[in-house]
Amino acid sequence: MRLATLKSGSLDGRLVVVSPDAARMLPVADWPTLQSAIEAWDAAVPALRAAAAAVEGGAGEPLDPAALAAPLPRAWQWLDGSVYPSHGALMDKVLGIAKEPVDWPLMYQGVSDTFHAPIADVPMTDEALGIDFEGEFGVIVDRVPMGTIARDAAAYIRLIVQINDWSLRTLAGPEMKSGFGWLQAKPPCGMACFAVTPDELGGAWQDCRPDLTLTVDWNGRRFGAANGRPMAYGFDELVAHAARTRTLAAGTVIGSGTVSNPEFREVGSSCIAERRGIEIVDEGAPRTPFMRFGDVVRMEALTSHGAAPFGILEQTVVRA
Amino acid sequence: MRLATLKSGSLDGRLVVVSPDAARMLPVADWPTLQSAIEAWDAAVPALRAAAAAVEGGAGEPLDPAALAAPLPRAWQWLDGSVYPSHGALMDKVLGIAKEPVDWPLMYQGVSDTFHAPIADVPMTDEALGIDFEGEFGVIVDRVPMGTIARDAAAYIRLIVQINDWSLRTLAGPEMKSGFGWLQAKPPCGMACFAVTPDELGGAWQDCRPDLTLTVDWNGRRFGAANGRPMAYGFDELVAHAARTRTLAAGTVIGSGTVSNPEFREVGSSCIAERRGIEIVDEGAPRTPFMRFGDVVRMEALTSHGAAPFGILEQTVVRA
Numbered sequence: 114m115r116l117a118t119l120k121s122g123s124l125d126g127r128l129v130v131v132s133p134d135a136a137r138m139l140p141v142a143d144w145p146t147l148q149s150a151i152e153a154w155d156a157a158v159p160a161l162r163a164a165a166a167a168v169e170g171g172a173g174e175p176l177d178p179a180a181l182a183a184p185l186p187r188a189w190q191w192l193d194g195s196v197y198p199s200h201g202a203l204m205d206k207v208l209g210i211a212k213e214p215v216d217w218p219l220m221y222q223g224v225s226d227t228f229h230a231p232i233a234d235v236p237m238t239d240e241a242l243g244i245d246f247e248g249e250f251g252v253i254v255d256r257v258p259m260g261t262i263a264r265d266a267a268a269y270i271r272l273i274v275q276i277n278d279w280s281l282r283t284l285a286g287p288e289m290k291s292g293f294g295w296l297q298a299k300p301p302c303g304m305a306c307f308a309v310t311p312d313e314l315g316g317a318w319q320d321c322r323p324d325l326t327l328t329v330d331w332n333g334r335r336f337g338a339a340n341g342r343p344m345a346y347g348f349d350e351l352v353a354h355a356a357r358t359r360t361l362a363a364g365t366v367i368g369s370g371t372v373s374n375p376e377f378r379e380v381g382s383s384c385i386a387e388r389r390g391i392e393i394v395d396e397g398a399p400r401t402p403f404m405r406f407g408d409v410v411r412m413e414a415l416t417s418h419g420a421a422p423f424g425i426l427e428q429t430v431v432r433a
Numbered sequence: 434m435r436l437a438t439l440k441s442g443s444l445d446g447r448l449v450v451v452s453p454d455a456a457r458m459l460p461v462a463d464w465p466t467l468q469s470a471i472e473a474w475d476a477a478v479p480a481l482r483a484a485a486a487a488v489e490g491g492a493g494e495p496l497d498p499a500a501l502a503a504p505l506p507r508a509w510q511w512l513d514g515s516v517y518p519s520h521g522a523l524m525d526k527v528l529g530i531a532k533e534p535v536d537w538p539l540m541y542q543g544v545s546d547t548f549h550a551p552i553a554d555v556p557m558t559d560e561a562l563g564i565d566f567e568g569e570f571g572v573i574v575d576r577v578p579m580g581t582i583a584r585d586a587a588a589y590i591r592l593i594v595q596i597n598d599w600s601l602r603t604l605a606g607p608e609m610k611s612g613f614g615w616l617q618a619k620p621p622c623g624m625a626c627f628a629v630t631p632d633e634l635g636g637a638w639q640d641c642r643p644d645l646t647l648t649v650d651w652n653g654r655r656f657g658a659a660n661g662r663p664m665a666y667g668f669d670e671l672v673a674h675a676a677r678t679r680t681l682a683a684g685t686v687i688g689s690g691t692v693s694n695p696e697f698r699e700v701g702s703s704c705i706a707e708r709r710g711i712e713i714v715d716e717g718a719p720r721t722p723f724m725r726f727g728d729v730v731r732m733e734a735l736t737s738h739g740a741a742p743f744g745i746l747e748q749t750v751v752r753a
Contacts, residue, residue: 187509187682189546192616212612221613222542226509226682238580238678259753260558281678292532293541294614296512297678300579358558358601358617362507362546433579 114165115307115422116272118147118182120230126182130164131307132173135424139164139173147185147253147308151364154255154271178424183228184274184308185253185366191225191302192355193249193278193368194218196346197339200373200383203390207399208286218346218354221294223278225366229303231426235279236433237300237406243282244404244430248327248383248412250341251276251368252348253308257361266352267321269361273314275305275327275414275423276368282386282403302368305412306424317416321347325414325422327372329383332408336388337381339374341414383412406432434485435627435742436592438467438502440550446502450484451627452493455744459484459493467505467573467628471684474575474591498744503548504594504628505573505684511545511622512675513569513598513688514538516666517659520693520703523710527719528606538666538674541614543598545686549623551746555599556753557620557726563602564724564750568647568703568732570661571596571688572668573628577681586672587641589681593634595625595647595734595743596688602706602723622688625732626744637736641667645734645742647692649703652728656708657701659694661734703732726752 117138118126125146129138141164143157144150150157167173195201196218205212229235237244253272261269284298317324323341330336346354351367372383382388389399404410412426437458438446445466449458461484463477464470470477487493515521516538525532549555557564573592581589604618637644643661650656666674671687692703702708709719724730732746 189507189509190544195613210612213610215607215611219611219613220616222544222616224510224542224679225545226685227680236579242678259556284678287535289612290533291535291539292530292609292612292614293515293539294612296540296542296675300678355616358562358604358620359544360547365546 114161114310114313116147116161116184117307118184118186119180120182124187126186130161130168131176132168135307136176137168137173138176139168148364151253151255151271178306179232181306182230183304185228185304185364187227188225188364188366189362190365191223192220192365193223193370194220194346194351195370196344196351197370197373198345199375199377200371200387203387206393207386207390208289210286210289218351220351220354223299224301227301229301229428231304231306231424233303234429234431235303236431238433240405242284245280245282245385246410247278247280247371248329248337249276249278249369249371250274250323251366252352254352254361254365254367256363257352257356257365259356259358259360261353261356263350263353266356267349269352270311270321270348272308272310273318273323274308274366275412275426277303277410277412277426277428278368278371279303280384303426303428305426307422309422314422321349323414325416327383327412327414329381330411335381337383339372339380339383341369341372343374344369404430406430434481434630434633436467436481436504437496437627438504438506439500440502444507446506450481450488451496452488455627456496457488457493458496459488468684471573471575471591498626499552501626502550503624505624505686506548508545508548508684508686509682510685511543512540512685513543513690514540514666514671515690516664516671517690517693518665519695519697520691520707523707526713527706527710528609530606530609538671540671540674543619544621547621549621549748551624551626551744553623554749554751555623556751558753560725562604565600565602565705566649566724566730567598567600567691568649568657569596569598569689569691570594570643571686572672574672574681574685574687576683577672577676577685579676579678579680581673581676583670583673586676587669589672590631590641590668592628592630593638593643594628594686595732595746597623597730597732597746597748598688598691599623600704600706623746623748625746627742629742634742641669643734645736647703647732647734649701650731655701657703659692659700659703661689661692663694664689724750726750
């Protein structure tokens with residue numbers, strides 16, 4: 114099942130169910146928003162499944178990706194992990210941080226009151242802040258009781274999403290060194306068109322990890338095509354980490370951190386900073402600049418059959 | 434004007450206006466929740482002021498503090514500063530962190546989907562996590578455009594609140610050292626009974642700082658009575674820091690961090706960890722233990738005339 118949210122007069126938009134070919138969409142009478150459905154998931158699923166069958170059968174209206182908001186345009190909580198080991202090692206080089214290794218999944222709390230639309234102009238105040246994208250995956254969970262362990266956590270994962278975690282690298286290192294973590298370095302993220310149920314991914318959802326290739330294009334040029342599988346911790350473990358000392362509200366979004374593979378020289382990267390880390394290793398200094406106003410990043414996660422379950426994300430940096 | 438929120442079937446509760454003696458309350462027809470009023474503040478104020486006059490004139494029903502939720506039971510964003518210099522210096526000793534000084538207000542993003550009621554049992558999973566309270570002040574802002582500077586930021590401060598920022602000290606140091614900041618170390622906060630407009634504080638609101646004494650009692654014994662005035666950065670500067678690279682949604686809550694005074698040996702502390710820091714300085718080792726299940730913390734901010742604009746906060750640690 115694939116869900117999307119139409120832009121509307123409300124900040125939460127209007128929930129729609131999407132056809133398998135992503136060409137049509139159908140609203141669901143009693144479930145106006147994704148948040149309302151997530152908060153009463155068991156009650157909502159029959160109506161959502163019925164709408165999915167109807168739209169697959171030809172019901173509904175044409176879907177225009179440009180009319181879509183993020184599947185969840187705002188959430189009560191956004192927690193982002195960093196669990197691709199090859200990414201973490203390169204980032205420490207870029208940021209000049211010598212971190213001790215930890216035996217838990219790194220995770221920070223980010224701004225959740227806005228997720229940018231899949232196709233959007235994203236305002237930034239200053240090119241000098243080191244504007245960067247970060248391609249990653251995320252899950253949207255039901256209410257997760259405090260203290261839920263990893264073995265039980267997978268059952269709370271309702272939807273999977275594809276995220277662009279905008280980052281301002283000039284601010285990132287100093288904020289990390291302060292011990293208080295990122296704040297100014299992490300403006301709101303964007304989400305690709307569709308949120309999908311785990312069953313929709315079939316064999317591409319393994320051990321709570323997405324076996325999908327995240328293609329990243331920067332100004333029309335292929336920048337990365339890393340696979341989402343090699344997470345050091347699965348999303349079940351990320352959910353459990355997040356819920357250790359707090360109950361997670363229904364609709365909490367939890368991210369994987371930037372997708373990265375050990376074969377980064379072959380597959381490329383999902384953020385500019387990581388490529389700069391590779392350049393530091395290989396050439397002694399970073400060479401690739403960060404984004405400029407007008408630059409476009411496009412991301413699309415693909416199955417081994419070439420399907421794009423989340424649709425596209427295509428965002429343009431504009432001057433605020 | 435003092436506002437409160439009654440517990441109700443909804444997570445957002447029911448907004449009420451409170452009489453000057455805090456004995457009575459009155460709902461406001463068109464503004465069911467504080468979030469709804471904050472999102473349309475200019476439109477809401479006339480109705481709120483009319484209700485305030487009516488309740489002052491004897492209208493309304495008796496107010497029972499035990500029936501209150503937090504004034505804002507959940508918010509789209511919670512950003513907490515740390516701007517009392519005497520607190521920061523002691524905490525670095527407690528946590529064994531050698532931080533370089535920074536020329537900005539330290540601030541982290543915390544969990545905002547829950548603010549505990551003023552009188553509440555607060556569930557924690559484990560006494561070994563170093564359960565601690567942190568008494569502080571906060572503001573609730575209107576929508577603040579990205580890039581708003583400090584000089585313009587005060588105009589967006591709509592309400593002032595009193596907060597207990599629950600902290601788990603055993604987890605705090607390792608999370609700081611990771612560079613990703615606090616997550617498990619910071620479960621949801623509590624709020625005292627009332628949110629007040631700046632004019633309600635009169636001369637006790639100076640330079641966007643609260644000239645109020647925050648009394649803190651732990652299990653019935655006075656633990657601290659520090660004054661809120663000596664913030665190194667005022668709330669206007671905190672709002673501007675928060676808004677540098679993001680627009681703040683209406684209803685964003687921004688905190689001061691633990692209230693602390695340089696005369697901590699005379700006035701006491703607003704959290705246990707700070708007292709432990711003093712003990713490390715004075716005696717070579719911490720002596721005061723953290724909280725146990727069943728412990729009660731009570732906080733009340735007082736004006737120089739002995740008034741308590743925010744009412745009380747009285748929370749009990751219970752086993753989850």
